[in-house]
Amino acid sequence: MVSVLAIFLILSREHFSSRITEGSEVHTAWKKTQIPAFASKTNKSPDLCQISDLKFDCHPEADAVENVCIKRGCCWNPVGPKNGIPWCYYPYGFSYFAFNNFTSTKLGLQGTAVSVRLSVRPKDVKNLNIQVIYETEDIVRIKITDAQSPRFEVPLDYATAEKKSEIKIISFDNHGMVFKFDSSVAPLIYSDQFLQVSTSLVSSYLYGIGETVDSLHKGGEWKRYVLFTRDQIPGYNRNLYGSHPFYMVVDNKGNSYGVFLANSNAMGCQWNDLDYMRNQDDFTVDPKKFAGLKDFVDDLHLRVGKYRPYDEGLKMDIFIKNEEGRPFVGKVWNPKATVWPDFSLPNITSYWLNQLQDFRGKVSFDGAWIDMNEPSNFDDGEHNKGCAKNSLNNPPYLPQVTGGSLYSKTLCPLRSRLVADTTICIIYMEHKKQSLHTSKCGTCISYFKIVLGDLTNERPFIISRSTFPGQGRFGGHWTGDVVSSWEDLRQTIPQILTFGLFGIPLVGADICGFNGNTTVDLCKRWMQLGAFYPFARNHNTDDGIPQDPASLGPEVISASKETLTVRYSLLPYIYTSFFQAHLTGQPVARALFYEFADDASTFLIDSYFMLGSSVMIVPILEENYNKPTITAYLPKGWWYQHYFSEIIESLGEERQLTIPDNSIPILYRGGTIIMKQDPALNTQLSRHNKFHIHVFLSQDSNATGEFYWDDGVSNLPDTLVQYDHFTFNTEKNVFTMRKEFSGYDSSNMTLGSIEIRGVMFPVSSAVLNNIPYNYNYSEHDKTLKLDDLSLTGASWTDGLTLKWN
Template identity: 35%
Template sequence: MKSYQKLTTPQPAGCQVEEEGAAPMPPARGRMAPWWVGSGLLVAAVLLSTITVWVLRQVSGGWLGPTPPPKCLLVPESHRFDCYPERQVVVTQELCESRGCCFIQSPLPAEGKQGVPWCFYPPDFPSYTLESLNQTALGMVGLLVRREKAYYPRDIEMLRLDVEFETDTRLHIKITDAANPRYEVPLDVPRAKKRAENPIYSLNFSWDPFGVLLRRTATGTVLLNTTVAPLIFADQFLQISTSLPSRFLYGLGEHRGSLLHSLDWNTLTLWARDVAPTESFNLYGAHPFYLLMEEGGDAHGVFLLNSNAMEVALQPAPALTWRTIGGVLDFYVFLGPDPNMVIQQYQQVIGFPAMPPLWALGFHLCRWGYGSSNGTWQTVRAMRNYQIPQDAQWNDIDYMDGYRDFTFDSQKFASLPSLVEDLHKHGQRYVMILDPGISSTNPHGSYWPFDEGLRRGLFLNTTQGQPLIGKVWPGYTAFADFSNPDTHQWWLENLQHFHAHVPFDGLWIDMNEPSNFMDGSEDGCPPGELDSPPYTPAVLGDSLSSKTVCASAKQKASVHYNLHNLYGLMEAKATASALTQIRGKRPFIISRSTFPSQGRYSGHWLGDNRSQWKDMYYSIPGLLSFSLFGIPLVGADICGFSSSTSEELCTRWMQLGAFYPFARNHNTQNEKAQDPTVFSPAARTAMKDVLLTRYSLLPFLYTLFHHAHLQGDTVARPLFFEFPQDVATLELDRQFLWGRSLLVTPVLEPGVDSVTGYVPQGTWYDFYTGSSVNSSGEMLKMSAPLEHLNLHIREGSILPTQKPGTTSEETRGNPLRLIVALSSSATAWGDLFWDDGESLDTFERGSYSYLVFNVTQNIFTSTVLHASTEATSVTIGTLSIFGVQKQPSKVLLNGQEKPFSYLDNQVLTVSDLGISLSQGFSVQWL
C-alpha cells in the first residue's frame, strides 16, 4: 500500500500535478495506509503492542462484546477520530457499527472531559476519490467522487476542488458541491491576480481516498495531512480532519481559557451565544482561525471561511477535526513563517483593522446603575476633582426610556444633553449602549423605530413571513435584519434623530449574538432541519435556538441558520457607516459579538466577567486571542462586571487594565461602585498613577495602532511572537507585550508584594527608572507592592512618550519625551505616527507626520519621513537614554553643546530640547 499517490510532474506553484491539458492520472486503487503507519515493521510493532494491551484489558474486564477487528486494534488511542460525535447519544456498539466504524469501549473519562472516542473510523472507511485534476490560471480544479453513501442524510456525491496558489505564503483550498450552489460567507475577500511564482510550500494529493498533504519546503514539516480521517460532505454535516505538526495551537475563538489550547480531547464550539464567560462554553463571537507554532519557531495559520454552527475537535495525536453544518469548506493557509507574519497574512484576507480615534485609547468609565444623568455627572466631576485621567463617560441601558433604543428617560436622565455638552467642553466624549432588539409593544402608542422598521420590512421574519418576536430588555422585541441594506439606512435615520438631542461620540453595541431571553421566539421554532438539524454541534443549551432566535428565521441575505454568527459583524458595519455619516470623523464602536473582519468596524470587550482574580487572569489570553483575530481594540471590564470587587483586586486590575488596548472600568447595578474615586487615598493614587503612565504612553500606543491599521501588526502581543524560538514563551499568558518593546508583568494573585515573570534573553530596562536587568531567558521575581506595576523596555527600542494630562486632548499638546533603551551594541530604533487624532483616512490622504528614531555610534537621530501641520504645534522636550555605559564629557544637539544629567544607573537625560516635532535633529554624546 502506498502512503499517498503522488502526481509526477513538478509545477512552479509547489504542487505536483499533471501537465495542463494532459489526461488526468488515474487514481490509485485500493485503500491507503493510515498516516501513522510508515513501514511493515511499524505495523507489526503496533499490532503486537495493541494486541498485548487488548489481552491485558480483556483479563481485567476492559472491553465488552466480541473482539474488535484487527484493523481497529491497529489505531492508537490518540489517533482515533470520532465517528459518533453526537453528545446526546450514549454510543453503543450497534450504533457505531451501523456507521461502519470501529467500537472499543474505553474507561470512562474524568468528569467534564470527553476522553478517547469509543466509536472511531477504521483505516479503510470510505471517502472521496479524486477523479480528475487540471490546471487553471491560479492553481487547479478537481472533481471528487464518493461511491459509497455516508451516514448523514443528503451526502453529496460529487464535489468540486479549487486550489489557488495566491501568494508565496498563502494557499487557498475550497471544496464545494460540484452541481449545486451552496451558501458562502459574503465577505469581501481580495482575489489573487496571478499564480504564486516561488511558494514556500509544496502541495501533494492522495487520490484514493482523497487527501491533502501540505509541507513547508524549507523544513519539510507537514502542516496539513487530511488523509488521517475520511472527508464527509453532506448537506448539513461537513467534516475534515488533519494532523498537526505540534501541540502549540492558538486561536479558535471565542472561548475562555488559556491562550494555548489543550489537545487532550478538547472540543471548541463556534456559535455566537449570550453567556457570561465560562470555560468550555461557546461565547459571543465565532473565529474559525488557528495559529500553530512548529518546532524551530516557524508558524502557520489556517482560516475556515464558514459562518455556520461549527465545532473544532482537538486530540493528542496531535490532530484537529473541523465539523460544520452548512456552507462550504473554504480554507486559507498562511505560511508566515513567523507568527507576526501569519497574522498579517490573515488580515490581508479579512481586512486590516480601522484606525481608532486617539480618544478611544484613553480611559473609559461606565456602570449599569448610575440611576440618573446627574448620578453619572457626579462621577465625572469626582474624577475631575481628583485629576484622574478620563476620556469617555458611558451609560448602560438604564439611560433609556423603558429600555427602548433611541430614547432616554425624560425624568431620571433629563440632564443627559447637558452632561454631554459638559463632557465636550472638557475634551471628553460620551458613549451609549444600543441593542438590536426593537421593542414591539409600546405603551405610549407610536414608537417610530418599530413602526417604520415594520413598514419597510426590516426585521427578521418567521417562516410564515411575519416579524419574529422574542424578548429582550424592553420586553417583546423584533430584531433588526442587518443583512438588508435598507436596514442600514433606517439605522442611520434612528441614530440621526437621537444624535440631534444627545450628541454622542461613540456606540456600544451589545446583545448582538443576537441575544434572546426566550428560546427561538414567543412561539418557539417550527419543526424542520434548520432548527433541528441532523447534527447539532456542542453548543450551550444543546439547541441552535437556545437564548437566541430560530435558525429558520428569514433574513434578506439568507436564513438565520447561515447568518447567525455574522449578526454582530453586520450590525457593526451598519453602525460604523452611520457614525461616519453623522459625525464625519472616525467611528468608535465596541461590539460584543464578532466575526472575522470585525476589526474593520469595531473593537470588542470580553463580556460580562466577574470581580474575581481568575477573571482578571483570563482577560489576558482573551485580549491576546483577539489580537490574533485582527481585532486589536480589545479589553475586559476592569475590576469585573458582576459581583462586588475588593480594593486590592480593583487596584491590581486597574494596573493591568491600564494596559488593555481598550481600557474601560465597568460594573453592574446593585453592587458597590468601583470607579477610582470611591477607594482609599492609597488605592486611588495607585490607580491614578497607572492611568497617568498609560496616558504618557499614548504616542507609542497610537503608533502601534497605526501599524495594525496599515499592515496588520498586533498591538497587545504574546511573548512568543517576539521570541518564537524560545520554547519557554509558548505557554506564557500571564504577561504580554505592547508591540515588540514593552513588557507588562501584572500581579494576578491576592496578598502578595512580588510577582514572578519570564524575562526573555537580553537586556531589559525598568520603564520608570531606566535600571537594567540582563536575562539569559529566565523566570525572575520582581518587587510589586500594591502601588507598582512592573513594566520593562526591551533593548534596542525607542519609545515616544508624552507628559500626561487628564484627557488625550490635553496630553497631545504636551511636550514629548523620547525614551531610548540601548542594545548591547549601543543601537536602538523607534518611530512615531502623528495626526489630528480623529479625522478620517489621515494616512490615506497624507495628513499625518511620521518620524523614525535611530541610535548608532552614540548619535541619536530623529528623521521626519512625512510631515503635516499638526506636528508643528508639538515639541520634543526630553531625551532619556538608558544603558549609556559611561558618563559623557559633553552632549551636542545639532552640533551645539547642551546641558545634560547622568545617573549611576547609566541613564543619560537631555532636557529642554524645545524642538518642533516637524523638525529632524541629532543628539551626540562624547
C-alpha cells in the same frame, strides 16, 4: 444547503530555518487518495484501528454506542473514562472521496473530489470542485464547492489574487508539509447540514479558536471547541459571544502558520446601552435619570404611545419575520417585547442612519456600544411559541452547544435566517433562504461604521460584544459579562491576547469585573492590569456595589492614578502600535511567543504580556499578594524597568522583579525606541503636551522604533489622511529620527527631551542637529539625557540627529 468551504493558510517565514520547497507540494497533497477496501467494515481490520494520538471522533453526537459506531465503518474502543477521548473513531486511511484531475491554473491549482461512498450524514454532495489559489507569497486559499449547485458564500471582503503568486510552501521537516488534508486522521465530509475537514498538526502549540474561556495555549489533548454565538456569562466549556474560526500553530523552533476557515452563520443584530434608556428602548433617554439631555422630554411627551424606531422599522419592512410573515417577537431588556432588524436587507443602512441621526439631534454621542448582538433573546425562539420542528431548527447533527439547541437564548434558525456553525471539526449548517447567524454580528458592526462615519464625519468608535472575522477593521470588542473574581481577572489576559490573533486589536475586559461585587484588593489589581488593556474601561452591573476608584477608597485611587498616568504617558506609543495593527494586522497586546518565537520558553506564558513590541506588563493576579517581588520569565536580552534604573541582563530566564508602590512591574525591551508624552486629564489635553523620546539600547548598543501621529479623529481613506510617520534608529553612538511621511501640521508639537538608557561609558559631549547641547549623564543609571529641549514644529519634526562621545 451547506455553504462553500474556504480555507486560508497563512504562513509565517520570519523565523523559518528549515527546508523550503516549491509550491508543487500543495499539489502532492491532492494526489488521488487510495480508498482501502476495508472502509465499510473497518472493525474487522484491527491493525487499522490501532491509533493512539490521532483518534478523530466518528460519533460526535452524544451517547455513542458500539453497534452504531460499527455501522459507520469506524473503530470502537471503550477504554477507561472518556476525558474527551472518542470511543468511536475513524480507522487509519478512511475516506469518502477520491481526489482527481489536478492541473495548474492561472492562480494555482484545480481539481475534483468524487464520492466513493456515502457518509452517514443526510444529503451528501457527491461531486466537489477544489481550487488552490496562491493569493500572496504568504497566503494559500483552498476553496471547496459543490460541482453541481451554487451555494451561499460568506460575504467577507478580502483581497483576491489576480495572478498566481510566487508562493512557496514551507515544510517544518524533510518529510511533511505545513498543512494538508490528512485522510489518515479523518475523512472529508460534505453534506447538506454537516461539513468536516481534518488536518494533523505539526506541534501541540496551538492558539486561537474562539470565543472561549481558556488558556492562551490550546494544545491540551482531546478538547472540543464549539463556535456558536451565545449570550452567557463567560466560563469554561461554553460557546460565547463571538465566533472566530482561526487557529495558529507554532513549532518549538518558532516556525508558525495559521489557518482561517471562512465558514459562516447569519443573524439579526440589536444594540443596547441600558442606563440612559426609557424602559430599555433603543434611541430613547430616561426622562428621570437623564432629564437634562436637551429637550428630549418634550419630544417624549409629543410621542406618547409611539416608539419611532419600531414604527419606522415596520414602515420600511426591515424586521426579521416569523412564519406568518409578521415581525418575529422575542424578549430582551424591554419590559414587553423585542424585534430584530434583518441586516441582509438593502435598506437597513438607511434605517440605522435615520435612527442615529434623529437620536444624535437629542444627544451628541461619539460612538456606538453594540450589545446583545449574538443575537441574544431571553426566550428560546419566538415568545410563547418556540420554534417549529424541522431539520433546520433541529438539525440531524447538533453541536454540543450550551442550552442543548440552536435556538436556546436566541432566534429560530429557520425563521430568523440563522445558520449554525460549530466545532473544531468545522461542522456547520446552512439553508439557501438563510443569511448569517454568527457573521451577522460583524455585518452589523460594518453598517455602524458606515453610518457613524457619515453622521459624525469623524472616525467611528465602535465596541461590540459579539464578533466575527473581519470586525477588527470596523471596531473593537470587550469580553462580556465577566465576574468580579480572581479567576476571571486571570482569564482576561489570554482572552485579550487571543483576540489579537483574531485581528481585533482594540479589545479589553470590564475592569474590576461586571457581575458580582468586587473587593478593594481585587479592583486595585484589576485597575493596575486594565490600565494597559488596549481598550480600558471600568464597568459593572447595576445591582453590584459601586466600583469606580473613588468609591473604593484611597488604596484603589492611588493604584489607579499611578497606572493610568503611565498609560497616558504611553499614548503616542500605543497609538503607533494601533497604526501598525491597521497596516499589518499584528496585535497591540501580544503574547510573548509572538515577539520571541525562537524561544520555546515563552509559548505557554499567558499571565503577562507585551504591549506592542517594546513594553512588557507584569500584573499581580493573586489575592493578598504582599511579597516585595514577583517572578517573570524574561527572554534573552537587556530589559529596563520603568520605576528602577537597574538594567536586567537576561540570558532567557526567570527573574525576580521588584514591585513598585501602587503599581506593577513595567519593563522596556532593549533595542527599542518609543515616544512618550506628558500626561493630562484626558487624551485631548494630552495632545497639547510635550513629547519625549526614550531609547533603550540593546547589548550591542543598537535600537530601532517608529512614531505615527495624526489628528486622532479624521475619517478619511489612508491615502487622504494627513499624518506624520517617523522612524528611529540608534547605532554607534548616533541617534537619528527620520520623517518617512509628512502631512500633519506639526506646528503645535513640542519635543521636551531625549533619554537614552544603556549608555555604558561616560559621555563627554552631545551634539543635536550639529548644535552642542547641555546634557546629563548618570554613570550609576547608565543614562544620557537631554532635558528642556522645547523644540517646536519643524525644528524637530523635520528630522533629528544626536551624536555623543
